[in-house]
Amino acid sequence: MAGPHGQPIRVGILGAGNICSIYIENLQADPMFDLVGIADMVPERTQSRAEKYGIEGMTPDxxxxxxxxxAVVNLTPPLAHFGTSKALLQAGKSVYCEKPLAFTLAEVQELVALAEASGLRLGGAPDTVLGAGVNTVMDLIQGGHVGTPVGYAAHMLCGGHESWHPDPDFYYQPGGGPLFDMGPYYLTALVHWFGPVASVAASARTVRDHRTIGSGPRAGTVFPVEVMTHIVCTLTHHSGVIGTLTTSFETPSHELPHIEIHGTGGAIRAADPNGFGGPVVARQPGQEWGEMPLGSGPENNMRGLGLRALYEDASSPVGAPRVAHVVEIMAAALESAQQKSVLTLATRPACGWDSTARA
Incomplete structure (x- = not known):
């Protein structure tokens, strides 16, 4: 697919932070797109990226x-995602946004309405759901490797990002935290495999109220923590699968798998959903864990592939319906932790494990 008159689709990147390089390199290598330029609130960043990659530098406005x-790939800080995506859609541009697209279901629905009214495409990260690792797990589930899926235990556990990120403040500000930062990788994969979530119950806490930057020109700077940094969720899917997701910036040492899936006939340990490849290991009763051959999809870092997916397939896992559902899950989890209640979700995208598809 190309743009008008058979020409490549002209794309800009809004945001010149740490993650933009891999997007630039992958978009420049894709003949579907013509990467025109980059913009950032910090002029020095804009100029540096523009010169390095031979593209035009410009202001966000x-x-x-x-x-x-x-189309524009939105790589601005999370708190700016909704406002900048809205402005881009109002200006007639399709948007692919880094995660999270917004922080409430109402915000996502507003963006969806804008996109639909103008015939624009809207979606967002993570596009790791398009990779070989996630696809291999789906093939195993649909192939009956675990029998009937029963549940899972998912873990995104680390000590936080301040040790390596030169400007980590936003991870600990409203809209940040481990659930909204890393949860989309896990939830997007889990929804892809097991279908939409019907209800959420969660508990959350914050252990440390300040963090210290460990690298870069601001090393040694102390900044406040304004969000929950350890969240445990119980997720009940419409398919009947019940699982747990723990996301934490308080656990630097552990040996737990990223995601372990359990069924009546076996188990699967999925690869890190923050990547495109493997390894994926599985076992059945009486057998040892064994690494599975990877199926279709890229294995290397193909961030930016989601923009192509938006243009090729309206039902893509990176499309607005799935993104909206993941945002609703995360927002409901934090609300559940605050209210100490089980919350029922409103969105229900068509996706996930289908028992009728098994041979």
């Missing part, structure tokens, strides 16, 4: 108003 761009 200029990118939003450019009438020769058909």
């Amino acid at each position: 200029a990118m939003i108003q450019r009438d020769d761009l058909q």
Whole structure:
């Protein structure tokens, strides 16, 4: 697929932070797209990236108003995602946004309405759900390797990002925290495998109220923690599968698998959903754990592939319905922890394990 008159789709990148390099490299290598330029609130960042990759540097306002761009990849900080995505859609541009697209279901629905009214494409990360690792697990589940899926235990456990990130403050500000930062990788995969979540119950806490930056020019700077940093969720899917997801910035040492799936006939340990590849290991009763051959999909870091997926398949896992559902799950989990209650979800995208598809 190409743009008007058979030409590549002209794309801009909004946000020149740490993650932009892999997006730039992958988009420049994809003949579907013509990466025109990059914009950032920090002019020095814009200039540095533009010069390095041979693209045009511009201000964010200029990118939003450019009438020769058909799509923009939004890599701004999380708190800016909703506002900038809204401005881009209002300016007639399709949007692929880093996670999370927004922080409430109402915000996502507002963006969806804007996109639909103008015939624009809208979706967001993570596109790791398109990789060989996630696809292999899906093939095993649909192939009956675990029998009937029963549950899972998912773990995103680390000590936080301040040890390596030069500007980690936003991870600990409203809209940050381990659930909204890393949860989308796990939840997008889990929803892809087991279908939409019907209800959420969660508990949460914050252990440390300050963090210290460990690298870069601001090393030694102390900053406050304003979010929950250890969240445990119980997720009940419409398919009947019940699982737990723990996300934490308080646990630097552990040996737990990223995701372990249990069924009536076996188990699977999925690879890190923050990557595209493996390993994926599995076992059945009476057998040892064994590594499974990877199926279709990329294994290397193909961030930006989601933009292509948006143009090729309206029902893609990176499309707005799935993104909205994941945002609703996360927002409901934090609300559940605060209210100490079980919350029922409103969205129900069509996806996930189908027992009728098994041979």
